Amino acid sequence: MKTKNLQKTFLSLTAGFAALFTLLVSASTAFSLTLTTIDVPGAAWTYAFGINNRGQIVGTFTDFPNSGYHGFLLDRGSFTTIDPPGATGGTEAGGINELGQIVGEFADASGQHGFLLDKGSFTTIDVPGATATLAETINNRGQIVGFYVDVSGTEHGFLLDEGIFTMIDVPGAMLTLAFGINELGQIVGAFTDAGGASHGFLLDGGTFTTIDVPGATFTAAFGINNRGQISGGFTDVSGTQHGFLLDKGSFTTIDIPGAIRTDANGINNRGQFVGGFTDSGGTFHGFLATP
DSSP: OOOOOOOOOOEEOOSOOEEEEEEEBTTOOEEEEEEEEEOOTTEEEEEEEEEOTTOOEEEEEEETTTOOEEEEEEETTEEEEEOOTTOOSEEEEEEEOTTOOEEEEEEETTEEEEEEEETTEEEEEOOTTOSEEEEEEEOTTOOEEEEEEOTTSOEEEEEEETTEEEEEOOTTOSEEEEEEEOTTOOEEEEEEOTTSOEEEEEEETTEEEEEOOTTOSEEEEEEEOTTOOEEEEEEOTTSOEEEEEEETTEEEEEOOTTOSEEEEEEEOTTSOEEEEEEOTTSOEEEEEEEO
């Protein structure tokens, strides 16, 4: 699934647990993280997309029995449900900055739109001429990145800065999706090349750099912090999906113990990152990983 009123539902953080697990870097160096699961109480599944330096987390959940998708904010143990007025097809909260501004996407009777939530007020984000717009992340300068679908059905990335949209297209790509931006204006995302293969990318100062996890059949970059650390996901040759952390040219594979799928999404300047995993029973959970 990929406006003026905040519907708040404060819930206690339950069903979370902390554990220490070890990840292997490319050179077999041990890297330890503290893992906390994120489950909205009573939800059928939960997924975390963004985190700021204050530790506030945003994402989406489905309430039982799958009656709809809703965004959420998790702040100091309390959940707030996020649904723009008029949302009928579901809401996802994708990113949050230090000012507490939240961006995401929602569907209503007219289609799919991005949104900005600032001090309790929703603003709809629509790329002019697009048939669908999805806002993914916002930095502290108020710059927003995401992607949109044009009238031909092709997806393009975008940067929204002081009311001006700039299209982001990897040269020669069939489609481009922008997912993350830091305070330096560095942007990460994913694209599909002319041969149909999917790769991650970094856009820095107008220059695109391709990101491919070694041996992966699919790579996507979802988050970047001011230290240049990049989080994302990849699929191996067996079809299994893993998260990754890219730091100073070295990839760390992120696998939640016992999970059959892991995604690493947003990352903050402290190196904390959030994401989602699928347990052995097929249920999605969010997680927070802290170095």
